Amino acid sequence: xRYIFPLTFFVALAVLTFEANPxxxxxVDRIAAIVNGDVITLSELEGWAQPLIQKxxxxxxxxxxxxxxxxxILAQVLPELIDEHLAQEEVEKLxxxxxxxxxxxxxxxxxxxxxxxRNELSAKLASEGHTFEEYKKELKQxxxxxxxxxxxxxAKIVITDEQVNEYLKEQPLKxxxxxxxxxxxxxxTTFEEDDPESREKARRRIEEACNxxxxxxxxxxxxxxxxxxxxxxxxGYLGAFTLKEMASSVKQAVVDLKPGDFSNxxxxxxxxxxxxxxxxxxxxxxxxxxxQIKEVRKKLYRKQINAQFEEWLNKxxxxxxxxxxx
Numbered sequence: 201x202r203y204i205f206p207l208t209f210f211v212a213l214a215v216l217t218f219e220a221n222p223x224x225x226x227x228v229d230r231i232a233a234i235v236n237g238d239v240i241t242l243s244e245l246e247g248w249a250q251p252l253i254q255k256x257x258x259x260x261x262x263x264x265x266x267x268x269x270x271x272x273i274l275a276q277v278l279p280e281l282i283d284e285h286l287a288q289e290e291v292e293k294l295x296x297x298x299x300x301x302x303x304x305x306x307x308x309x310x311x312x313x314x315x316x317x318r319n320e321l322s323a324k325l326a327s328e329g330h331t332f333e334e335y336k337k338e339l340k341q342x343x344x345x346x347x348x349x350x351x352x353x354x355a356k357i358v359i360t361d362e363q364v365n366e367y368l369k370e371q372p373l374k375x376x377x378x379x380x381x382x383x384x385x386x387x388x389t390t391f392e393e394d395d396p397e398s399r400e401k402a403r404r405r406i407e408e409a410c411n412x413x414x415x416x417x418x419x420x421x422x423x424x425x426x427x428x429x430x431x432x433x434x435x436g437y438l439g440a441f442t443l444k445e446m447a448s449s450v451k452q453a454v455v456d457l458k459p460g461d462f463s464n465x466x467x468x469x470x471x472x473x474x475x476x477x478x479x480x481x482x483x484x485x486x487x488x489x490x491x492q493i494k495e496v497r498k499k500l501y502r503k504q505i506n507a508q509f510e511e512w513l514n515k516x517x518x519x520x521x522x523x524x525x526x
Contacts, residue, residue, distance in 0.1 A: 353508035383478040385436040390471035406472035
């Protein structure tokens with residue numbers, strides 16, 4: 201399923217957006233399906249299916265085998281494309297619109313999670329045959345889907361402390377690595393890479409944040425106030441990493457920190473950053489901290505919202521007029 205779920209979970213799923221679905225080649229069109237009077241063409245379906253066709257066919261296969269596999273994939277992808285059209289209808293009916301600022305903020309989060317700059321993201325997309333503007337358009341549509349899901353099913357979902365505790369009892373958190381895990385927080389002020397004025401402005405903001413920390417202000421409070429990335433509103437929580445998993449600049453900044461200490465200002469590909477070592481977890485079972493409990497709650501929420509959305513989508517399908525002509 202191609203839908204992106206509520207924006208609080210967008211981070212975990214954002215990498216998937218590298219698989220945007222452009223149109224491929226020139227195809228003699230015919231109608232593959234009609235959804236409430238809206239036509240889905242064969243070329244549109246081929247565009248959606250092309251990445252899978254490329255993945256599951258190769259030059260060693262005969263033409264007959266390739267065509268058989270192609271037809272199988274088209275049949276599998278068509279229901280997803282139908283759901284996409286149904287969802288887009290509902291987006292338009294509800295008047296859901298996503299502004300440029302929200303799209304830009306999500307782009308920042310994607311770059312942060314993948315440890316790349318926008319220029320690096322653009323280069324990756326270009327290597328895969330996509331443009332940055334196409335990617336932003338696709339991203340905007342996915343945020344709209346997230347807003348649609350929020351509007352339709354979010355209010356029906358409540359995750360209780362009992363559910364979280366039961367999950368942790370069944371699946372206790374463990375550090376399976378022999379290497380210690382560094383539980384990290386950060387503050388990040390971003391800037392445009394080729395804009396000295398933007399870079400200097402971000403530098404001044406991170407210095408203000410650093411001064412606030414030196415004045416013994418709570419790291420979480422300073423992160424919420426100064427960090428430009430969405431993680432700032434999550435108390436600056438960055439994640440759990442071994443030293444091997446850290447970029448060299450980050451490792452150098454935190455390797456000598458004691459739990460509770462924060463680093464000097466670090467110039468990274470994402471922006472100016474300050475890192476805080478929240479705690480170090482050795483191998484074995486881990487007592488969940490507040491950030492990890494929050495992640496479990498999100499996981500349970502996502503599971504419920506998937507089920508609720510599928511139920512809503514089934515009702516939407518039953519009320520729709522769908523003709524499959526493939």
